[in-house]
Amino acid sequence: MALSSLSRLLRQCELAFDEICRLEVGTESAVDRGKSTKSFLMALFEGDDHHSVEGIDTINACYGGTNALFNTTNWLQSQAWKCAYGAVVCSDPAIHPDPAHISSIGASAISIVVASQAALFLRKGRTTFIKHSWDFYRPVGW
16 A cells, blocks of 8 residues: 555655655554564665665654654755655555454555645644554564
């Protein structure tokens, strides 16, 4: 889902993969415990021999995608910004250990291009509210 979302977005925006200098992923579920979802997405950049793309995954329930957007926006506003575009991919494959429960959860992916002249404007001042509360249980073992 994440691969499809990112490749479709860049094709629709008529952007080449080598125009993206940051790729940040927000997700609830890691692909595996050894590497990030971003490393799988980097396969899309190999055709342009483009490997210098900053960013990483944020794995954190519903806040992962928000944090990925904030991280990429912070990058855009920093001295580390070196090209026009960053990309954010928010994806959750909704892995559940018990197939009987799969009907009560969903799966999705979206991708966002982050640029200095974007249609969506994020104000510098923002507020985040996070508290520890139980919403669902996702066991660690596979």
